[in-house]
Amino acid sequence: MRTSIATVCLSGTLEDKLRACAAAGFDGVEIFEQDLVVSPSSPEEIRALASSLGLTLDLYQPFRDFEGVSEDLLEQNLRRAEAKFRLMQRLGIDTMLVCSNVATATIDDDAVAASQLRSMGTLAARYGIRLAYEALAWGRYVSDFEHAWRIVELADHPNVGTCLDSFHILSRRWDPAAIEKMPAEKIFFVQLADAPELSMDVLSWSRHYRVFPGEGAFDLVTFMGHLVRSGYNGPVSLEIFNDVFRQAAEERTAVDAMRSLIRLAERTSLHLAEEGNGKGRMELATLPGVGEPLGFSFAEVKAGDPVQVRNLLHQLGFTCQGSHRTKAVELWTQNGVRMIINGQQATGLEPGISAIGLDVPDAAAAASRALQLKATPVSRRSQANEEVLQVVAAPDGTEIILCQATEGEPAWSAEFGTGSPLPAPGPVTAIDHVNLSQPWQHFDEAVLFYDSTLGLSTRPSVEVPSPMGLVRSQVMRSSDGAVRIALNIAPPVFDDAGDGSGYPQHVAFACTDLISVARTAAARGLEFLPVPGNYYEDLDARFGLDPEFLSTLRELNLLYDRDGDGEFLHFYTSTVGNVFFEVLERRPFYEGYGAPNAPVRLASQFLTSGTARS
Known part of the structure; x- marks a missing residue:
């Protein structure tokens, strides 16, 4: 399992975050846009630092409020997107997260959304960029991962796929079994987050109270089981918005994050073995089996x-x-x-x-x-x-x-x-x-x-x-x-x-x-x-x-x-x-x-x- 983590999970500068992720043993990172914007290092310097640390740069995120808009706004969005594609080339990143529109969407029409994503995919292809379309749980018209997938299918473009985020799926209590029906090659990226059971609006829940796998109440083992059976074999990344984590030492938080992924991989492997139908391309590391303390x-x-x-x-x-x-x-x-x-x-x-x-x-x-x-x-x-x-x-x-x-x-x-x-x-x-x-x-x-x-x-x-x-x-x-x-x-x-x-x-x-x-x-x-x-x-x-x-x-x-x-x-x-x-x-x-x-x-x-x- 290729491990990754979003820089938004950690405190410190972008450079500090990259070093902490490498020291904790991650394979790659997602670059959160704000971390790059405030960094004094150029995109080329960030790319070189990641390479020297043995890290891949797996995703650039987020690109917001693109689809379901009028023609004049679409033109502005494509211009904005092209600027980001050029930036991603400098960073050496080939996948961008595109979130479902929560603010500027005015057209509730899947065909229009798909057509606009197809236009974006055509532009992205010129730069060797893939688009991972994600349904935000509070999206204006698209809040369900299966809905997002239907739009991707309608777009029918090789550079347009989907991103699956466990928080957006499990916080709304969507059934993740549908993941297995998706072609693995069209799942461009996967993000994981756990969360405690709270009674509040889903946006506030997401922005402040996500935790690492195993620290909350979500059934991420079953989620991962469906993902493995789908045939997906790309990065499994952590995207955690948490006020406490953003105030703690980045080295320590990165270790906690990696521990959570190792434990989740073990639990998923055991879960699939018990079910007897866990065939997939993803290799899940196992740990020495030990009994409980006596x-x-x-x-x-x-x-x-x-x-x-x-x-x-x-x-x-x-x-x-x-x-x-x-x-x-x-x-x-x-x-x-x-x-x-x-x-x-x-x-x-x-x-x-x-x-x-x-x-x-x-x-x-x-x-x-x-x-x-x-x-x-x-x-x-x-x-x-x-x-x-x-x-x-x-x-x-x-x-x-x-x-x-x-x-x-x-x-x-x-x-x-x-x-x-x-x-x-x-x-x-x-x-x-x-x-x-x-x-x-x-x-x-x-x-x-x-x-x-x-x-x-x-x-x-x-x-x-x-x-x-x-x-x-x-x-x-x-x-x-x-x-x-x-x-x-x-x-x-x-x-x-x-x-x-x-x-x-x-x-x-x-x-x-x-x-x-x-x-x-x-x-x-x-x-x-x-x-x-x-x-x-x-x-x-x-x-x-x-x-x-x-x-x-x-x-x-x-x-x-x-x-x-x-x-x-x-x-x-x-x-x-x-x-x-x-x-x-x-x-x-x-x-x-x-x-x-x-x-x-x-x-x-x-x-x-x-x-x-x-």
Whole structure:
């Protein structure tokens, strides 16, 4: 599959965009007219730069408001088009996108539109240019891709074909199956965009909220399946209008874009194989097949001063099993649940989650897949006799450590010297989930990363009110729930950086007896996150709890929820640095996260924070 991307997807100058696209591995680009107009480089210099970077220039776009006009306006449009054809020759581009008329069309007649496109095609042929006619979803008379194709058929000119854009097709809920009826040689170009489900006019939706494949709600796998079966084998290009992407670093956005195409190609290949009728000319690259993560091997907190983190873990029943034999790293355990306190290169660093270790069936294959999906490898210092870990960086910088799943203790745990003797089994049984804050401009990128590299699926996102605005939460989880990662995007006002990345993160531990854990922790001096009395009055009104049970909840600052599958009890510790802990008990089949209690937590953290930034 030949990959391409429109320069309008990225921030920066046209030259910056070309370099970012090449570095991300794209085969070619679409030149968006405005990017060229404002560039200080001549068309010849842009052509030379693209060539030196190994990029083809695949499309010049957009040419607007051409067909369905009066004769005098047609003459002006042809003059405008000829100027663009000469420019395209200088750039070395042989295909131009012609959008269906949204402004100046006054003649609603397919025969007239076809005749005018035929005239344009004849002129374009003199310059070796092809015209890819596209139905805009808000076109005045032509808004349906099948309608655009009928006009192309009527034009009957070798230099006039069509452009298929997934947004214009899927946003209007047109059935893409008709793509297979089109001659592949007349599909001159294909543009892809995903988008979230929104209730708004389609023009605003298109101009501001498109996202890369896999980051929205469109069924692009089925769309691509029809395209492959049509016999099309030209560029598959991304055209994403998104306010956030246009403000983010172009190198990072380009990598996210390429990751989305690689993942889409894989999913399409699997889809076609399942259907058994996926013959086509397009070659779809496949990735190493890896199983889902089997569970958390550990979670790691990095801290310049580990005392507060040690205290919290001790109060929750964890025991230090020793320090690493060559590094300033400690291992704390309870019932096989492992927490790492990392003090390396952490002078002056406030405590925060720095890494997540995941048990996977094949660590080498999982790492290979992640790298092919453009994940950034991370090198961790190790001695000759130490376990070499496979590590990649998530978009927010959290290190994802892919650990080879084994029975019993992992091989790396032998590198920690003997600390306290193993305690008697405690009530904490597993890491239930890890909650990571995400900068607002990279949230969609993070969701795609965890989906594509680890095979975690999304659950419906929720928005939780806090004293400083809404917090959006998206859970990524394995099918059996052994791995759950909650991604939170907080309001920008949460931190001085203005991107919400300072929103506190936490590790949640599952246990078999929350009240017992809470009483033991209280006896050891744990500072619980305080819960207001109004919460318990509301809880009683909603659920009519046993008074003695409600009194216990109030006494220990415990929170409660209930649904048709069971009950949920949990509590939070105070926040140290940028991290806190949660302990929870699911009874018996409750699968949620106590969402009704999240506003209580956020308000309490806000009130107890010295900086009012939590």
